[in-house]
Amino acid sequence: MDTPGQRQQSDIGDYLEILRSQRQLSPHTLDSYLLDLQELIRLAGPTELKSLNTHQIRRFAAQMHGAGQSARTIARKLSSWRSFYRWLVENHDLPANPVEGVRAPKKGKPLPKALGADDAVRLVAHKGSDQPTARANRAMFELLYSSGLRVSELAGLDIAPVTETGYSSAGWVDMREGEVHVTGKGGKERIVPVGNPALEALQDWLAVRGSLLKSDPHPLFLSGRGSRISTRLIQLRIKAHAQSLDIPANVHPHMLRHSFASHVLQSSGDLRAVQEMLGHSSIAATQVYTSLDFQHLAKVYDQAHPRAKK
Template sequence: MTAEGDALFQRCEEYLRYLRVERQLSPLTISNYQRQLQVICEFFTAASLSAWSQLTPVLIRSMAAASRRAGLKASSLALRLSSLRSFLDWQVSQGLLVANPAKGIATPRAGRPLPKNIDVDSINQLLSIDLNDPLSVRDRAMLEVMYGGGLRLSELVNIDCQHLELESGEVWVMGKGSKERRLPIGKTAVEWLVRWLEMRELFLPEDNAVFVSQQGKRISTRNVQKRFAQWGVLQGITTHVHPHKLRHSFATHMLESSGDLRAVQELLGHANLSTTQIYTHLDFQHLASVYDAAHPRAKRGKT
């Protein structure tokens, strides 16, 4: 990178340090910001920008247009512009810039397709693992906890032994933005956790991680993804099984059974209700029955 690029990215490093230390964002989120800012710096360096104070809306639109020509999807371009906008907002708050030149740049709209869920019968088929070898017991416990509590993958792998309250059937997890929440996980999940914890010491665990690999280390997210996919095939599930699909299935089944959007929001750890509304969906038949039962005009003609 040139001297100009170094000067631009040095300011980015200060921002990333702010996100890590003061905002305490997750390593994955910081990594995403770093990757986007790296590309942004490279583009503006090639455009002969030597200081962020020289940045203009015209240059930002030029970057957006070049990204589109390079085949960047609308959702990825929106992420890039959002990263830049947040970074420039921080500079304004620090008195490093007078105004944010990205404020007036429209973010491309991208459709948000609903994640596909696994139906209840297929979930039961997936979870009917009844083997007693340690790895199978561990994987069944992970699947039960993931589906039983609607956890994110990062939340699952970061559970420590002290985070479990097996008597009450609860687990403490650390969600996005370092927000803790306590979740019920269900009787079956507790039973398989108990079985797994009895076998866990066979792997000589290095720390307090509940779920460990064969080497005794905290299991990685990639390992969990791989194991879930393998069990999907072994159990005859016709759709690809991955952690996010289990989380979405949990949310969908809970919402279809209860209709309580706010409760599902709390269980999922969503900051905004609108996120839950997009993330979960009710089948039309259920929506229609709610409408028929609740709407005054729907009830007017009934005897």
């Protein structure tokens, strides 16, 4: 008489033969199914596969997650197991599929990419020429990093608050108070401080802004043609600027927003203040920067501590 272990190996062999002959799966795919089912046998230990229940399958998924397997890998293995048990239900009178309803852990959202403080300062502080376009670039980049603006908020800034028939300013910079007023997502208004370097860069830009101004007097930042600058043009300019400085990153405006949040949080530890300055409606959206902060601390530890794991 076959042992339980021999019987389940026989079941797996029959199942894989069905996949090969009827579904015509490739040898590579069949090998993947076999490896996934062998892992299930390992996790089950002395318990027969036909005796496993949903609670145990969930525990196995948690064990794989705790061992560092990715959500995608766990989802694939659960899919292999689910298909195998579906075949057992249909062909071997198994009462229920224990993998039905078991889901893999959610895929973690990738952390936002932020520049290091040195690279961020080098990017925004580089003056370049005194040409109007170069002055506009420096003022925009300084303001992005100084106040954590979204690129759409930056492009929408006016030189002063305007309310007239059919038009109302979405944002402007109060030079005297050192503040930028913006209207963010969902029409939410906020006021964010502007640092002195950004205010000085804005003054340099305002001194030559008139040379580019055409018909619309309201926009703070202008393209070379004299119209309100577009978000796409800001993206192209900051990328080209970073490349000219050999900054090893695919720099985009939102990266300066991430850098602003990460660096303020590293220095202050005040998550609520960062939330307000970013205009996040939920603290959960801001908490991702605590992960960036920990990454920074872990890097410093690894580099500096004599007993750190290299």
